[in-house]
Amino acid sequence: MELRFHIPTDNSSEIDPVQAFNDNVVAKASIIQATGDAIAEFKELQCLTPRGRYDIKMFPSFIQLHGKTFDYKIPLTTVLRLFLLPHKDGRQMFFVISLDPPIKQGQTRYHFLILLFSKEEETTLDLRLTEEEIKEKYEDKLQKEMGGPTFEVISRIMKALVQRKITVPGNFCGHSGTPAITCSYRAGNGLLYPLERGIIFVHKPPVHIRFDEIANVNFARSGGSTRSFDFEVETKNGVVHTFSSIEKEEYGKLFDFVDNKKLRIKNRGTSFEKPNTTYNEDELVDSDLEDEPVPDAYLAHVKEEGKQREEETGGMGGSSEDESDESFNPGDSGSEVAEEFDSNPPTSSDSDDEEDDKASGSDDKSLKEKKPKEKKKSKSAKTVKEPGMRKRRKKKERDENKPKRPQSAYLLWLNENREAIKKENPGISITEITKKGGDMWKELKDKSKWDALAAEAKKEYEKAMAEYKASGGGATTAEKGTKKKDKKENDKKASATKSPTKSPGKSEDEASEPAESTPPSSEEMSE
Known part of the structure; x- marks a missing residue:
């Protein structure tokens, strides 16, 4: 720890106050003198x-x-x-x-x-x-x-x-005839000295690595350049020191030095001069021999999937959406997707189409076949989304029998004091009332009354929810989707019964007979 003192000088005194202070410290402290x-x-x-x-x-x-x-x-x-x-x-x-x-x-x-x-x-x-x-x-x-x-x-x-x-440097002599190699370490340029028992980099930041600390070394490509290379030194504790931008002419000298010192070379068997030399791909790490880029397994997998999809769809782009529409069956599973699919309220266009179908005399099968095609058309038609436009969410049906959540202590207090806040601040808006109420609630010291009321309301809510679930309320997603699907199919059958179709080759009396609730057999369909 370093302490610095400002000692005012006294011109009237003959004794130097700084020297006197120093003498006192030296006399009482155990320091290097x-x-x-x-x-x-x-x-x-x-x-x-x-x-x-x-x-x-x-x-x-x-x-x-x-x-x-x-x-x-x-x-x-x-x-x-x-x-x-x-x-x-x-x-x-x-x-x-x-x-x-x-x-x-x-x-x-x-x-x-x-x-x-x-x-x-x-x-x-x-x-x-x-x-x-x-x-x-x-x-x-x-x-x-x-x-x-x-x-x-x-x-x-x-x-x-x-x-x-x-x-001092040993027998190593670089390409320039000196025992030093010009390189860069991190953001600083300096000199690398291969010594008899280690290597040292001078000067910013200085690094000294002994041979017994080195796990392996690696000769690697220097940023894609073929005129220089990197010398990577990995220590036994996992730290990698990268000395970059070394001239290519220094490679042979440095490689021989490392080899003579019996250090493990990670990409041994490679040479900058001989690109065709055999080597172990697992040991080569971004070396200068890589004239071709490293194969990307993930990219190849994605391309293969794209080819298979194209063959299955006959080369037609965008067919994956149609396939998913045809195979999608919302009633088979109780997933959230099924609930969201089945809970779509019928739009005005859907209702108009149904009325047109009734007027044209289409039967149940024609209604079932026509519906998926309309969904395909609506999915494939892409609408241009304007900037700032939000995605419209589907409105969920509200269960009137479900108990309402209890109010917090703050809301209970605000409902009781809302009118008082209005009287004190005439002409105040709803937003300002909420803000003013929040500030007053923070300053309120005794909140025990409202906390007790909120706790009591919570107990009542939990009790009501238990009764609501016991009576069959809050059905699962799959049950809701199945009920809505059954209701929809029954409504279609009922509408078909009220508006029978007139088939060719049948009399008016036969056409006016009510349709059976069971679907027609295959023989009837052929007739």
Whole structure:
């Protein structure tokens, strides 16, 4: 945690209030203290993470970074690894310090401290150590006077203080003749260094992956381009790091390196140079060998269904609606669809058609055959829906015997106080009355009376509903649909009986005889 204080200065006092406050804190707190002078000090070194120029002071137990805005104190016990990496341009060097736990600035955490040096920059300094301290503590790894390139001097001092080896690139040499590969990671460009025991990406964000953490690697297509590829590294905990936009010329070098390190290559057996090489399709993940798109099983299944449907319908489009109309039987099941189909109230056009049928003398069979055709016609005729037009819902028949739902406590209170609200606010609309009542109901503290009335009304409703269901009310959907269907058929038969048809070849007396309630047999139909 970082705390910052503003301490007003007092010009009349000779004692510096800031120094006095610092002395009090240091005297009472167990903190890292800069006892004595620093061993070595470097001025205005370029730091990539955290970004800026910092003065670095090296003490026996910690490192201090002092910048224009922020200061950091890094205990030497938090340093895990040291890396010295040459830049691809051959003129600069990266000195990377891996930290755990990281240094923090607000919500930002820096797991790596990356310093950038020019190879031409040199420095000479005298260490603030005695010859005895150098021999006893650092075993002659340091000299009283040190000079040379700045990156070399600071790396030697850090190696002696931390007592850890410095990791440098191994035998890997890329297409450019350097141990670095230019690539992108997430949104940042940087350099990828294949090392002897892992890989490291510099610089934003820096990533270090050891070989023992890697589950497998994969060479994949880079966004459809044939001039570059992606190098995917999947760790054992399931995280995939994708280093993209790598030049195609680097593929052979990187592949040989990974193969020599005995890492599992996910798409082994493939080559960017030889598209016809045999490979395992399950292991190939979007590699550069895919000149043809991956077959889509779902799309093929949909196309096959479309061909079958076209063959069944004889190539006529839109016939699936007609088939569903012919095979649809609302009375066979108790589904909600059947109830909605049968509960359609007869429209004026339907009633007019029935009257025309009666007048023309059509029999029961002609009525039954004509009805589905009219439904087909009404379904196939598509109406143009205007913008903002709502779909018309079918009105459900209301059961007058069904008990009404009980009112809530708020509605009971509003019905009793509605007139009082009107008197207090003359000319108020119904909407404003409801809004005003809602505000008054919220401010009402004692609602026990209305809650009790609502609970009593609910009990009465439940009792009435039980009696209503016991008496046969609230029939199921299938029963309602069957009753309505039977009623409809009886009405048709009755209408046919009242208006008999005159068939050719029959006398008027025969035609005037009432029709039987049973349907005609096949022999009668042939006659």
